[in-house]
Amino acid sequence: MVETAKLPPRPTGTFSARAITWSKNNLFDGWLNSALTLGAIALLVWLVPPLFNWAVVNATLAPTIEGCAEVTGACWGFVNANLRLILFGTYPFEEQWRPLLAMIVLMGIICFSLGGVKYPSFRKAIIPTWVIGVPIIAILMWGGMLGLTYVQNSYWGGLPLTLILSAIGIIFAFPFGLLLALGRQSNMPAIRTLSVVYIEVIRGVPLITVLFMASVMFPLFLPDGVTIDKLLRAQIGIILFTAAYLAEVFRGGLQAVPRGQFEAGDSLGLSYWQSMRLIILPQALRLVIPPTVNSFISMLKDTTLVVIIGLFDFLGTVKLALRSDPAWTKYYVEGYAFASAIFFLICFSMAKYSAYLEKELRKGEQR
Amino acid sequence: MTATQPQPTNGVVPPPSDEEVITVSKANKWYGNFHVLKDIDLHVRKGERIVICGPSGSGKSTLIRTLNRLETYQSGEITVDGILLGDDVKNIEAVRREVCMVFQHFNLFPHMTVLENLTLAPIWVRKMPKKEATELGMHYLERVRIAEQAHKFPGQLSGGQQQRVAIARSLCMQPKIMLFDEPTSALDPEMVKEVLDVMVELAKEGMTMLCVTHEMGFAKEVADRVVFMDAGEIVEMAGPHEFFDNPKSDRTKLFLSQILSH
Numbered sequence: 001m002v003e004t005a006k007l008p009p010r011p012t013g014t015f016s017a018r019a020i021t022w023s024k025n026n027l028f029d030g031w032l033n034s035a036l037t038l039g040a041i042a043l044l045v046w047l048v049p050p051l052f053n054w055a056v057v058n059a060t061l062a063p064t065i066e067g068c069a070e071v072t073g074a075c076w077g078f079v080n081a082n083l084r085l086i087l088f089g090t091y092p093f094e095e096q097w098r099p100l101l102a103m104i105v106l107m108g109i110i111c112f113s114l115g116g117v118k119y120p121s122f123r124k125a126i127i128p129t130w131v132i133g134v135p136i137i138a139i140l141m142w143g144g145m146l147g148l149t150y151v152q153n154s155y156w157g158g159l160p161l162t163l164i165l166s167a168i169g170i171i172f173a174f175p176f177g178l179l180l181a182l183g184r185q186s187n188m189p190a191i192r193t194l195s196v197v198y199i200e201v202i203r204g205v206p207l208i209t210v211l212f213m214a215s216v217m218f219p220l221f222l223p224d225g226v227t228i229d230k231l232l233r234a235q236i237g238i239i240l241f242t243a244a245y246l247a248e249v250f251r252g253g254l255q256a257v258p259r260g261q262f263e264a265g266d267s268l269g270l271s272y273w274q275s276m277r278l279i280i281l282p283q284a285l286r287l288v289i290p291p292t293v294n295s296f297i298s299m300l301k302d303t304t305l306v307v308i309i310g311l312f313d314f315l316g317t318v319k320l321a322l323r324s325d326p327a328w329t330k331y332y333v334e335g336y337a338f339a340s341a342i343f344f345l346i347c348f349s350m351a352k353y354s355a356y357l358e359k360e361l362r363k364g365e366q367r
Numbered sequence: 368m369t370a371t372q373p374q375p376t377n378g379v380v381p382p383p384s385d386e387e388v389i390t391v392s393k394a395n396k397w398y399g400n401f402h403v404l405k406d407i408d409l410h411v412r413k414g415e416r417i418v419i420c421g422p423s424g425s426g427k428s429t430l431i432r433t434l435n436r437l438e439t440y441q442s443g444e445i446t447v448d449g450i451l452l453g454d455d456v457k458n459i460e461a462v463r464r465e466v467c468m469v470f471q472h473f474n475l476f477p478h479m480t481v482l483e484n485l486t487l488a489p490i491w492v493r494k495m496p497k498k499e500a501t502e503l504g505m506h507y508l509e510r511v512r513i514a515e516q517a518h519k520f521p522g523q524l525s526g527g528q529q530q531r532v533a534i535a536r537s538l539c540m541q542p543k544i545m546l547f548d549e550p551t552s553a554l555d556p557e558m559v560k561e562v563l564d565v566m567v568e569l570a571k572e573g574m575t576m577l578c579v580t581h582e583m584g585f586a587k588e589v590a591d592r593v594v595f596m597d598a599g600e601i602v603e604m605a606g607p608h609e610f611f612d613n614p615k616s617d618r619t620k621l622f623l624s625q626i627l628s629h
């Protein structure tokens with residue numbers, strides 16, 4: 001109420017008159033804002049037309065090196081020609097419908113879960129959907145049954161690999177991070193110390209190191225003959241790493257819930273876990289939606305680091321495509337622009353969803 | 368200062384029975400070097416209404432918070448409803464099922480509706496079917512005259528309404544003992560009465576109540592005994608008439624002159 005009072009009166013009149021009034025109020029109020037507006041316009045005029053010419057007007061989609069050589073703009077033909085390599089990596093060419101389908105199933109479950117939060121009747125179906133969906137994805141990716149040929153996971157790559165690493169990473173890092181956060185606040189000294197040491201050690205080490213240790217050092221400790229799959233090791237490394245960060249995010253949320261809420265739960269006779277689940281966590285987690293999604297986004301982008309242990313995630317397959325023919329190598333800008341666009345799309349969707357979720361959960365409660 | 372001696376009441380409230388439901392003997396508590404509770408002895412009979420008052424920092428809130436183990440104590444013994452309150456989690460949970468507390472700042476759950484606040488503990492602690500819990504919740508909401516707010520969120524209610532919801536939430540557990548920790552201190556003055564009215568009604572129904580409050584009118588109307596605490600010890604304990612008309616200790620006199628002077 002107070003804020004609207006400060007706003008200038010709503011402009012009336014023709015569209016152009018309103019536009020002028022709006023500009024005066026918003027773009028040219030005072031010399032500093034006017035200068036900034038003009039500066040921004042100049043920057044756009046300087047940048048946008050050349051960019052547009054490069055990306056659209058002078059660009060080509062022709063999937064041949066010859067076609068690209070003829071144009072001065074972007075060679076989207078590189079992406080066009082190597083699309084399947086970029087998307088699916090070294091997965092056997094004839095079988096690439098399987099990762100595509102797996103990706104669609106994964107996106108389907110994710111969308112269902114995200115949408116289901118709003119509807120209590122769907123909420124119960126979320127966990128069963130994952131329990132059914134994840135094996136379907138596993139069967140599609142690995143095969144070896146139902147007439148599908150077996151595909152070793154060292155051939156997996158591209159977007160499905162990135163999405164699987166991220167989705168499984170989030171699903172397991174979330175509860176593990178939660179346990180660590182609760183452990184750090186525990187009254188039991190052993191559990192508290194263990195949690196603190198874990199969080200501080202993992203946080204103090206770069207992800208690359210964790211992945212290296214998972215892929216190079218860890219097997220040294222295993223007895224002869226026992227091997228743990230490289231992909232699994234990378235996945236576990238990502239989970240362990242992300243959980244440490246999430247734990248601190250959740251701890252922030254737990255500390256923001258007033259002491260009285262714990263006491264009210266206690267005084268009503270609720271057990272520790274009941275209090276946590278019904279009273280404390282719903283409030284704490286709601287408070288930390290923005291930093292939680294922050295961690296998820298950063299984790300999704302960090303999955304690109306698995307390339308250093310020889311897994312080809314989405315960014316890795318772009319590099320693979322660039323190297324597939326020396327003639328393509330000079331079109332790295334297009335390749336990375338495409339990868340950036342896909343990453344942006346995913347991360348931006350996550351950000352938008354988190355904003356929606358915050359708004360949705362805050363509804364009813366406010367005056 | 369004999370703890371269990373029956374005190375005359377003004378006849379409005381039923382007299383307590385002889386059964387002792389809370390026994391505090393030689394209870395001591397320290398925060399570091401600070402001695403918060405000093406050799407506290409308190410015996411409460413079933414149906415008894417006790418008002419605890421005293422200057423801030425006197426340990427009165429701490430005392431009633433030890434009775435449902437929101438606070439620990441280091442020596443002595445506290446028995447509630449025949450259960451020894453110690454480190455045993457089973458005992459603590461058993462006591463908390465029978466003892467409910469109303470807080471100064473209500474401590475309602477902001478993410479749940481009023482009705483959900485009320486049904487939570489019956490459903491999860493008493494394992495009551497949801498339908499039955501809802502009926503129970505509505506029953507107590509009507510008793511605190513706030514049934515029409517059942518589907519609102521706590522943040523949409525006034526302080527007085529929130530505190531009445533908090534009382535109803537405790538009543539839904541059908542406790543044997545109710546603890547009130549300065550239930551009206553955080554309220555705007557015009558809302559104090561609506562909460563006190565509910566508390567007086569409870570007292571008249573024979574609920575065992577321990578109430579930390581400075582509402583001396585309430586003490587005069589319903590208390591069987593008034594306990595005055597200062598610096599961690601019980602200084603004086605007497606029936607309301609004797610306590611207000613004929614206080615024995617100088618500290619009590621000083622305190623009464625300070626709070627009754629306006």
